[in-house]
Amino acid sequence: MSESRVISRYNAYYHGWCLAFGEHRVSYEDNREINWLFSDDRVGLALAPKLRRQLYHELLGHHEEIPELILLDDSIRVNQMVYPLSDEIDRHGMKTWKQFVLSGGDLHMFLSSHFYYPSGTRIITFTKKKPTMIMYKEMQQMKLTLG
Structure with a gap:
């Protein structure tokens, strides 16, 4: 069974501008590809540089077709890109x-x-x-599917 939603995406008017994430549960490790940040009203992914470049383009770039983000128990899929979740920390973050x-x-x-x-x-x-x-302008929406 899968569920689909629509995400409104926003890009800063000026390169480099952004809001503060705010208070959250801290679990940051320099050696991780994904650091998961959680608070009551938001989820954040702080990414290692290589993964960040790939995901920024897929998640926040301009696309001719509506981009799609698929959250699976063992991977994150964005358009044609697949990122496997390899350990318990990532699987817990996905859950x-x-x-x-x-x-x-x-x-x-x-x-x-x-x-x-x-x-x-x-x-x-x-x-x-x-x-x-x-600070932010709305851009093309994104489809989110939970698998």
Whole structure:
């Protein structure tokens, strides 16, 4: 059984601008490809540089067709890109992310940052609240499928 939703995507008006992610449960490790950030009203993915370049293009780039994000128990799929989840931390992160999506409400995606993490770290943020419209412009929506 799969469920599909629509995510509103936002891009900053100026390159490098972003909101702070806010308070969350910290579990950051420098050697991880994905660091999962969770709070009551948002989920964030702080990514290693190589994965970040790939996912930014797929998640926040301009596409002729509506992009699709598929969350599976063992992988993240974005358009044609597949990222396998290889350990228990990632599988737990995926389970928590899916629960967040299934809790209802609108979904919004944009980049944020946090002073706790290394300089230049950007967090792909999924939240139930729209970002500040003075900083972000809405772009083409994205389809989200839970598998």
